[in-house]
Amino acid sequence: MTETRSTPAPALAVVGATGAVGSVVLQILSQRADVWGDIRLIASGRSAGRVLSVRGRECEVLALTEDAFEGIGQGDVVLFLTPAEVSARWAPVVVMRGAVAVDQSAAFREDPEVPLVVPEVNARAVRERPRGIVAGPDCVTAAMIAALGALHAEYGLADLTVSSYQAASAAGRAGTETLRRQLSLVAGTSLGEQTGDVRRAVGEDAGPFAAPLALNVVPWSGELRGGGWSSHELAVRAQVRRVLHLDALPVAVTCVQVPVLTGHSLSVRARFEAEVDASHAREVLEAAPGVVVVDDPAAGEFPTPVDAAGTDPAWVGRLRASLDDPSSLEFFVCADNLRNGAALNATQIAELIAGEFA
Structure with missing residues (x-):
C-alpha cells in the first residue's frame, strides 16, 4: 500500500x-x-x-x-x-x-x-x-568513471585496461580493523629480509583479505570465477559497460588490495576510437565534473590516496599518451572509496x- x-x-x-x-x-x-x-x-x-x-x-x-x-x-x-x-x-x-x-x-x-x-x-x-x-556502482568503478565518461564523450572509448589498488576500508570496519591489528603486530618487530617474517608476525590473521595485508599487496578481491577471474574484477567490467552504455567494450581488470586505510588508486590505460592529444585530454578532464587534475611530476605533484582521503572528487594525474598507440591514454586516479566511491x-x-x- x-x-x-x-x-x-x-x-x-x-x-x-x-x-x-x-x-x-x-x-x-x-x-x-x-x-x-x-x-x-x-x-x-x-x-x-x-x-x-x-x-x-x-x-x-x-x-x-x-x-x-x-x-x-x-x-x-x-x-x-x-x-x-x-x-x-x-x-x-x-x-x-x-x-x-x-x-x-x-x-x-x-x-x-x-x-x-x-x-x-x-x-x-x-x-x-x-x-x-x-x-x-562499487567504489572501484566510481573512482574512475567520471574521468572515463568525460574522455569517452570526447574520443569514444574502445578498450580499457585497469589495475586497482584498493584500500582496506573497502571491506568495511572489519577491513580497517584487520589492517590496524596486523600493523600493530609487525610494528617494533625485527623484520629481516625474508618474506615469511610478516606472515610469522601476523599469523593466520588475514581477516576479510585473501592474505596478510600489512607490508604486503594482495592481488585478489572477490570470489573465484571461470578462467581465473575474480567476481570483483568481472563486476567492475560489467559496471563500466552499463554506466557508459558500451555493452561490448573490451575491459580487463586486475584488483589488488594494498595496505592503505582509505583511498582507492587505479592505473588506467584507455584506448579510443580517435587519436588522443594528451594536452587536450587534460583540458577535457579539467572541465569534467567530479574530477580534479593534479599532474606535475617534475614538482612531485600527482595523486595519492593520502591526498584523496576525505575529499569528494577523483584525483587524476600521471596523464600521458601511450608510447605504442596514438589512440591510447594512460593515467593514474585516486579517490576516497568511502566518500567518492559510495x-x-x-x-x-x-x-x-x-x-x-x-
Whole structure:
C-alpha cells in the first residue's frame, strides 16, 4: 500500500547509518544543501538506540524492521548502505510504500530494470526506474568513471585496461580493523629480509583479505570465477559497460588490495576510437565534473590516496599518451572509496530524486 507524505520536503531514511559508509553519509548531509524533511537513521538491532547528530538534529537509530519505515511513502527516498542480502530483502518493501530505494550494494547492479547511476556521467538514467530502485556502482568503478565518461564523450572509448589498488576500508570496519591489528603486530618487530617474517608476525590473521595485508599487496578481491577471474574484477567490467552504455567494450581488470586505510588508486590505460592529444585530454578532464587534475611530476605533484582521503572528487594525474598507440591514454586516479566511491554517489542520486518532487 502506497503511503503519502504529509511534510513539504521529502523524507530521507538511511539504512546502515552506523556503518563505515553510513557515517560518511551523515557527514555529507551536514555539508550539502538541506533538501530533506525528516531524516531517519536505521541500522541493525545491535545499533538501535544510539543517538547521532545530523545537521544539528539528534536522531535516534531505529532497528531495521517494518516499523522503521512507518510514514515513509510517495516522494521519499531510502538509502541502502548495507550488504546485498539486506538490500535485496528490504528495498522492495520500501518501494511498495511508494518510496524510491537507492542501493549501494551489488544486489541490483546487474538488473536491467534498475538503472546503474553515477550523476556526473548518466544522471538522466535516474528517472528510468521501473522497479523503483536505483543502484550505485562499487567504489572501484566510481573512482574512475567520471574521468572515463568525460574522455569517452570526447574520443569514444574502445578498450580499457585497469589495475586497482584498493584500500582496506573497502571491506568495511572489519577491513580497517584487520589492517590496524596486523600493523600493530609487525610494528617494533625485527623484520629481516625474508618474506615469511610478516606472515610469522601476523599469523593466520588475514581477516576479510585473501592474505596478510600489512607490508604486503594482495592481488585478489572477490570470489573465484571461470578462467581465473575474480567476481570483483568481472563486476567492475560489467559496471563500466552499463554506466557508459558500451555493452561490448573490451575491459580487463586486475584488483589488488594494498595496505592503505582509505583511498582507492587505479592505473588506467584507455584506448579510443580517435587519436588522443594528451594536452587536450587534460583540458577535457579539467572541465569534467567530479574530477580534479593534479599532474606535475617534475614538482612531485600527482595523486595519492593520502591526498584523496576525505575529499569528494577523483584525483587524476600521471596523464600521458601511450608510447605504442596514438589512440591510447594512460593515467593514474585516486579517490576516497568511502566518500567518492559510495556515500557521495548515493547522496547525489537521492538529491536528484528529491528534485523530481520539488
